[in-house]
Amino acid sequence: MAKMKGAEILVECLKREGVDVLFGYPGGANLPIYDALYDSGLKHILVRHEQGAAHMADGYARATGKVGVCLATSGPGATNLVTGIATAFMDSIPMVVLTGQVRSYLIGNDAFQEADVCGITRPITKHNTLVKNVNDLARVIREAFYIAGTGKPGPVLVDIPVDIAQAETEFVWPEKVEIRGYKPQRFMEGHKGQIDKAAHMLLDAKKPVIYVGGGAVMSQAADEIRELVDLVGAPVTTTCMALGIYPEDKPNSLRMLGMHGAASTNYAVQYCDLLVNIGARFDDRVTGKVETFSPKSKKIHIDIDPASIGKSVAVDVPIVGDVKRVLKEMIKEVKASDKKPDYAEWWEQIHEWQKKHPLTYQMKKGDKLKPQYVLEVLSDLTKGDCLMTTDVGQHQMWACQFYRWTRPRTYITSGGLGTMGYGLPAAIGAQFGKPKERVICLSGDGSFVMNIQELATAVDHKLPIKAIILNNGYLGMVRQWQELFSKKRFSYSGIRAPDFAKVAEGFGAKGITITKPEEVKPTLERILADKECWVVDCICDEEEKVFPIIPPGKAIDEMIMDMA
Amino acid sequence: MAKHILSVLVENKFGVLARISSLIAGRGFNIESLAVGETEDPTASRMTIVFDGDEKTIEQIKKQLNRLIDVISIQDLTKEEHLDRELILCKVSVTAKTRPEVTEIAQTVRAEVADVGVKSLTLQLIGDPAKIKTFLEMLKPYGVKEIVRTGRVALARDTAGG
Numbered sequence: 137m138a139k140m141k142g143a144e145i146l147v148e149c150l151k152r153e154g155v156d157v158l159f160g161y162p163g164g165a166n167l168p169i170y171d172a173l174y175d176s177g178l179k180h181i182l183v184r185h186e187q188g189a190a191h192m193a194d195g196y197a198r199a200t201g202k203v204g205v206c207l208a209t210s211g212p213g214a215t216n217l218v219t220g221i222a223t224a225f226m227d228s229i230p231m232v233v234l235t236g237q238v239r240s241y242l243i244g245n246d247a248f249q250e251a252d253v254c255g256i257t258r259p260i261t262k263h264n265t266l267v268k269n270v271n272d273l274a275r276v277i278r279e280a281f282y283i284a285g286t287g288k289p290g291p292v293l294v295d296i297p298v299d300i301a302q303a304e305t306e307f308v309w310p311e312k313v314e315i316r317g318y319k320p321q322r323f324m325e326g327h328k329g330q331i332d333k334a335a336h337m338l339l340d341a342k343k344p345v346i347y348v349g350g351g352a353v354m355s356q357a358a359d360e361i362r363e364l365v366d367l368v369g370a371p372v373t374t375t376c377m378a379l380g381i382y383p384e385d386k387p388n389s390l391r392m393l394g395m396h397g398a399a400s401t402n403y404a405v406q407y408c409d410l411l412v413n414i415g416a417r418f419d420d421r422v423t424g425k426v427e428t429f430s431p432k433s434k435k436i437h438i439d440i441d442p443a444s445i446g447k448s449v450a451v452d453v454p455i456v457g458d459v460k461r462v463l464k465e466m467i468k469e470v471k472a473s474d475k476k477p478d479y480a481e482w483w484e485q486i487h488e489w490q491k492k493h494p495l496t497y498q499m500k501k502g503d504k505l506k507p508q509y510v511l512e513v514l515s516d517l518t519k520g521d522c523l524m525t526t527d528v529g530q531h532q533m534w535a536c537q538f539y540r541w542t543r544p545r546t547y548i549t550s551g552g553l554g555t556m557g558y559g560l561p562a563a564i565g566a567q568f569g570k571p572k573e574r575v576i577c578l579s580g581d582g583s584f585v586m587n588i589q590e591l592a593t594a595v596d597h598k599l600p601i602k603a604i605i606l607n608n609g610y611l612g613m614v615r616q617w618q619e620l621f622s623k624k625r626f627s628y629s630g631i632r633a634p635d636f637a638k639v640a641e642g643f644g645a646k647g648i649t650i651t652k653p654e655e656v657k658p659t660l661e662r663i664l665a666d667k668e669c670w671v672v673d674c675i676c677d678e679e680e681k682v683f684p685i686i687p688p689g690k691a692i693d694e695m696i697m698d699m700a
Numbered sequence: 701m702a703k704h705i706l707s708v709l710v711e712n713k714f715g716v717l718a719r720i721s722s723l724i725a726g727r728g729f730n731i732e733s734l735a736v737g738e739t740e741d742p743t744a745s746r747m748t749i750v751f752d753g754d755e756k757t758i759e760q761i762k763k764q765l766n767r768l769i770d771v772i773s774i775q776d777l778t779k780e781e782h783l784d785r786e787l788i789l790c791k792v793s794v795t796a797k798t799r800p801e802v803t804e805i806a807q808t809v810r811a812e813v814a815d816v817g818v819k820s821l822t823l824q825l826i827g828d829p830a831k832i833k834t835f836l837e838m839l840k841p842y843g844v845k846e847i848v849r850t851g852r853v854a855l856a857r858d859t860a861g862g
Binding site (some may be wrong): 256258259262263266283288315316317318441442443446 | 711715718719723726756758759761763764766767768769770771772773804
């Protein structure tokens with residue numbers, strides 16, 4: 137059998153894993169890999185900063201459910217990936233990260249562009265491996281894809297020294313993956329007895345809330361969530377990682393919960409008698425002060441990761457299993473029962489809360505442009521026909537609140553790590569994964585400049601991405617916290633943005649600035665109909681805040697509703 | 701808080717020890733001792749980790765360790781009958797007068813005299829924590845100059861007939 141170079145083996149493995157695009161940036165230590173890519177037929181997207189490559193692979197993975205792939209060189213190339221890897225890790229996104237490394241015999245010598253990348257990324261990867269022998273390469277790559285995409289997904293990094301990429305060996309494709317310390321299929325089914333118990337608790341409850349997180353999205357369980365919710369008629373709320381898994385325009389939806397969830401939703405969670413957590417993790421942004429969280433409810437927790445269960449909130453019925461499979465069983469048990477759930481009184485209470493505390497904002501004639509209005513118009517114009525990525529801060533939360541989410545995998549955001557600069561590269565990755573979707577990057581004037589260089593990548597590939605910036609001249613969420621909790625001492629939260637429309641033009645995209653409410657609709661209509669990449673700079677009211685807010689360290693029913 | 705002994709079977713590969721210790725450190729857990737060595741299967745190592753912590757912490761440690769790809773299996777020996785041993789080397793000051801006394805203590809507890817110096821004796825003892833504690837207390841009056849301990853290693857006992 138003809139021998140192949142390590143780099144060629146890598147490329148062959150990527151093809152066999154079904155990779156249709158990878159995002160990367162060349163440099164000294166991955167030159168042999170780039171040489172092998174040159175005429176490989178694999179689609180490679182040249183980014184402008186390695187952080188962009190990591191977020192693109194992540195955005196691709198979130199939009200498609202497939203494993204995203206990125207590639208960087210050693211040292212600074214690899215360290216530039218770190219924020220992107222941590223972002224994916226916190227949100228359990230399947231990703232394979234390939235890094236070049238200095239030659240094996242130089243490792244540990246402080247060689248040019250050397251960094252201990254496996255050491256640096258150990259706490260932010262599901263697994264990582266430094267390849268020390270070219271004969272291991274195919275197996276390591278195969279295992280990387282398997283580990284990244286199964287169980288609780290996550291990023292896996294493979295560090296490949298130059299000499300390993302150049303070394304030659306016979307290519308052997310491992311047909312099967314056998315890792316004795318990793319048996320995710322062990323945790324797929326869920327305990328039948330526990331599932332049945334959960335089903336009956338739901339049927340017997342008087343005041344249930346179903347609380348759905350990103351794990352349900354990973355598990356492709358939208359149909360099962362919808363079926364279960366509609367079958368029993370229970371209220372359902374989602375974290376920002378699962379927006380759209382149950383359509384928000386249907387009456388059973390309580391939309392998002394947590395720090396910036398609707399007040400009525402947080403009341404429902406706080407006062408329910410049964411909380412069914414499906415693939416969420418009782419994050420601190422959801423629980424508020426954990427000792428006071430939903431004190432009277434029994435709690436069911438379905439999660440594929442045993443370590444997620446009981447980590448912060450004690451649960452009564454833990455179910456370790458794949459959400460989709462567990463729900464299928466649970467639905468069967470519900471259907472087999474002749475019990476009829478009766479939540480009428482509970483719904484009455486919830487409707488009362490909803491009426492008393494609607495999610496709303498005010499915009500009087502002559503007021504400055506309100507950011508919430510931009511999202512309302514966008515929601516009306518697109519009617520869910522949009523895949524939105526965001527950055528982090530006020531705009532991210534307004535998008536949760538004022539856009540009506542009706543499909544899973546359409547709201548793509550850095551939920552766990554809260555990474556500013558995520559939105560634009562994630563939009564590019566998502567657009568490559570879903571060429572037919574209308575991709576919008578919603579951003580803020582602080583976040584957008586953090587990876588603005590990727591406009592060049594978007595323009596290179598004529599991607600019709602629309603970036604909408606809610607520009608208020610401040611790091612708005614920081615400003616809001618300073619106003620509410622630091623006596624209006626606006627310490628370094630004011631930030632001067634560039635003329636985004638001009639910057640966009642400089643990159644070869646189109647740009648426009650709007651300042652008035654009446655400009656919003658015609659402008660959005662115009663750019664949404666256009667095939668080019670657009671940047672819309674919306675100059676908004678800097679005083680506007682995200683309400684309600686659960687102040688840090690408070691219980692979830694201790695929200696601040698508004699400034700009154 | 702009770703002491704817990706975990707016996708963790710891991711892949712015998714470079715980086716595994718770092719992975720485990722950084723996971724434990726990164727989550728703010730406290731280790732009392734950690735001993736590691738190859739097993740009857742040269743591709744696997746066994747780590748004996750002794751922790752201080754409540755039930756909830758131990759559960760989290762076990763779950764987090766189980767998440768690691770290189771961890772093959774975990775046994776919580778605290779919950780079953782087990783043997784545990786530790787080796788200690790202890791350098792004790794001696795004079796012409798005290799030398800026989802220290803040697804006698806060593807004989808009493810079945811410690812070995814590992815090294816003889818002009819002004820010191822180095823004793824080696826293998827035992828469980830209680831025995832080692834008594835041993836050290838007996839030596840204290842003579843002046844303990846240096847101590848090194850391996851940390852505990854532990855194995856589950858075979859159950860009757862097993």
